[in-house]
Amino acid sequence: MAPVLEIEGLQKTYRSRRRGTRRALDGFDMVVEAGQVHGFLGPNGSGKTTTLRTLLGLIRPNGGRMAILGQEVPAALPTVAGQVGAIVESPQFFPHFTAQDTLSLLAGAGGVPQRRVAEVLELVGLRERARERVKAYSLGMKQRLAVASALLKDPKLLILDEPANGLDPGGIREMRSLMRDLASSGMTVVLSSHILGEVQLICDSVTIISLGRRVAAGPVAEVLAQHSGNGLRVRLEAVTDLPTAADLLTRSGAQVTPVEDHLLVYGVDKPATVTRTLAGADLYVSELAPVTVDLESVFLELTATAPVPGQHRQVDQSAVVGGQSGASSSDSTPGGWGV
Numbered sequence: 001m002a003p004v005l006e007i008e009g010l011q012k013t014y015r016s017r018r019r020g021t022r023r024a025l026d027g028f029d030m031v032v033e034a035g036q037v038h039g040f041l042g043p044n045g046s047g048k049t050t051t052l053r054t055l056l057g058l059i060r061p062n063g064g065r066m067a068i069l070g071q072e073v074p075a076a077l078p079t080v081a082g083q084v085g086a087i088v089e090s091p092q093f094f095p096h097f098t099a100q101d102t103l104s105l106l107a108g109a110g111g112v113p114q115r116r117v118a119e120v121l122e123l124v125g126l127r128e129r130a131r132e133r134v135k136a137y138s139l140g141m142k143q144r145l146a147v148a149s150a151l152l153k154d155p156k157l158l159i160l161d162e163p164a165n166g167l168d169p170g171g172i173r174e175m176r177s178l179m180r181d182l183a184s185s186g187m188t189v190v191l192s193s194h195i196l197g198e199v200q201l202i203c204d205s206v207t208i209i210s211l212g213r214r215v216a217a218g219p220v221a222e223v224l225a226q227h228s229g230n231g232l233r234v235r236l237e238a239v240t241d242l243p244t245a246a247d248l249l250t251r252s253g254a255q256v257t258p259v260e261d262h263l264l265v266y267g268v269d270k271p272a273t274v275t276r277t278l279a280g281a282d283l284y285v286s287e288l289a290p291v292t293v294d295l296e297s298v299f300l301e302l303t304a305t306a307p308v309p310g311q312h313r314q315v316d317q318s319a320v321v322g323g324q325s326g327a328s329s330s331d332s333t334p335g336g337w338g339v
């Protein structure tokens with residue numbers, strides 16, 4: 001079966017008189033298989049929104065190819081649009097409309113049966129507040145309404161840019177179970193997020209983008225395993241023996257980093273090498289465990305965005321190409337992608 005989403009070698013360069021030429025996507029690749037919840041991760045300015053907007057036909061790319069549900073886009077967008085629900089950037093709603101009216105209007109415009117309105121209000125937890133005006137909604141309630149609008153047409157592919165934005169912890173948990181339920185019902189969900197602990201809990205697979213290029217992709221467990229580095233955490237019965245142990249292991253060829261009450265040991269062929277080396281010097285191991293990494297540390301390593309003490313990281317990830325281009329920035333189409 002063809003992947004639900006396929007992007008190959010996507011290029012996007014923004015040109016503007018004032019800001020010059022900036023490369024936002026530099027040969028970006030992404031594949032999402034059916035029925036997955038897929039996390040799309042990257043630092044600020046790395047090209048996530050540009051990718052999603054390009055995919056939805058809101059921006060013209062400079063190169064590469066994209067396919068949704070096996071059909072090349074943007075050419076096939078009129079055919080596949082009915083099967084894609086998306087929220088990219090905060091959608092704007094009429095403040096004086098209620099959620100019920102907003103969704104009824106969108107359903108009417110999109111040829112969706114009105115009974116679906118009640119279904120999606122229930123799904124996102126807004127049923128009891130559906131008859132209040134949107135202007136009285138909190139940020140999290142507006143976010144739920146946005147998700148409801150993207151779900152109206154019961155899409156095969158749901159694309160959400162920062163769906164947990166503004167949600168309280170309970171809301172984040174509800175959004176997590178909603179995403180999982182949608183995926184179990186056969187929907188494919190692509191979500192961009194900066195809440196990496198959440199992504200690790202929700203997502204089956206991830207793509208990490210940095211500087212407009214893919215730097216990691218695959219099932220979450222595989223991405224974590226590839227970056228665990230086969231390290232070992234070593235504790236000894238006596239903390240005072242740690243310097244001696246570090247010295248011994250280093251001399252046997254391992255890379256050793258002392259961390260408070262234990263050692264991180266890399267570059268040994270098997271755990272038994274550590275125990276044998278240390279036992280030979282009457283040093284006894286009280287704990288020997290593989291170093292586990294989380295998505296956040298993999299992300300920080302791959303995107304080189306870990307905080308450095310005393311430095312203020314500058315946010316922009318995209319590369320400036322040459323100087324002022326003189327070309328106009330007319331390649332962006334305004335508008336959203338509701339029903």
Ligand SMILES: Nc1ncnc2c1ncn2[C@@H]1O[C@H](COP(=O)(O)OP(=O)(O)OP(=O)(O)O)[C@@H](O)[C@H]1O
Pocket residue numbers: 014015016019022023024042043044045046047048049050051316317318329332
């Ligand atoms: N319309 C535009 N004109 C010029 N440059 C743009 C435009 N839109 C985005 N960019 C630039 O392209 C780069 C990628 O931006 P993009 O919005 O895709 O990043 P992002 O990964 O979604 O970031 P964030 O996590 O902050 O939402 C940034 O340097 C941004 O300033």
